[in-house]
Amino acid sequence: MSLEHHKNDALRYQQQVDNSRDYVLPFIQQEFPQLEGLRVMEVGCGEGGVLTPLLEKGCNCVGVDLSPARIELAKGFLQSYLDKGQVRLIAKNIYDVDFLGEFKHSFDVIILKDAIEHIPDQEKIIGHLKQLLTPRGQVYFGFPPWYMPHGGHQQICSNKLLSMFPYIHLLPTSAYKGVLRLFGENDSTVIDLLEVKSTGISIERFEKIVKRQEYKITQRKFYLINPIYKYKFGVSAREQWKPIAAIPFFRNFVTTCVYYMIKPVNKEA
Structure with missing residues (x-):
């Protein structure tokens, strides 16, 4: 049963906006309280809904996606910010040499929202992102653990x-x-x-990669009920019970979403 947001671009965009404004943005603000002027990139930006609340707060953004069609959708939704020069939307692979040449050490925040679980060789990309961060930069991840009830999408x-x-x-x-x-x-x-x-990626595998790639976790939040369900299904978000969140492996089966902020250990705020 394909859900309405899978077919309706405007609805999918608005759900991204609402979820970002209510949950993603406050989470990022725990590390970056002052958003105006922040340089932000989203990898796998899709329609651009996650970036919209950041643009509203005065961030300067770059959205990157491998799909030219989804970048064209984002341009339609974010036209007013494009006109002001506040956002760039690029259909490109971030591994491309010219991309790194232009954006090396450029971003205070890099966002991967519902993206890392679709990317092969996750260790490679998590390591690569260091080259795109400013000295104070951090990476936000939000993803469903693989073993959760619908972790296979x-x-x-x-x-x-x-x-x-x-x-x-x-x-x-x-x-x-x-x-x-x-x-x-x-x-x-x-x-x-x-x-x-x-x-698909588990909590434990993600955290092992983060450690091997010499990042530290600065913020972490586990959800029993994914915040996006509020907009898709009308079910209120609920954080995971802390004793459950502390049980390795088992927590993956009953945690529908995790948020992380990570920072290279050699970076100083």
Whole structure:
């Protein structure tokens, strides 16, 4: 059962805006209380909704996405900020030499919202981001842990039962693929879901990568109920109970979203 926001660009954009304004922005402000003039980049910016509240607060932003079509959507939604020169929207790979040449040590905050779980070789990108940060810079991550009930993004399934069925993405790959085929999912959906299965990331794996890449965690928040559900399903956000959040591995199964701010250990505020 494909949800309305999967098909409606304006609705998806507005949900991003509301979630960013109410939850992402206050989280970032714990490290950066003064937002005006802050230099911000979002990797995987999509329609630009996450950046909108930051632009409203006077940040100077760059949105990057591999999809030219989604960058064109963002340009439509953010036209007034483009006209003022407050935002740039780029369809490019951040590994490109010319991108690094232009933006090396440029950003106070880099945002990856619902992005890291889609990126192959997460260790590589987390390490690479250091080159794009200013001396005081930090990276924000928000993502669903892989083992949570819908960590496989199976809500995009056209079959209503599969779209609501929890933990089905934890089946072995061959069995998962077989179930998707059995319930009539098309080739594109199967490919997308298997790609997510190959890149999904747990809390423990993320934190190990952060440590190996010589970052420190400056802020962390776990949610029992993902804040975005407030806008998608009308269900209020709820933080994870701290004793549960402290239990390695088990916490992944019952935590639907995590927020992090991380900072290279050799950077000084």
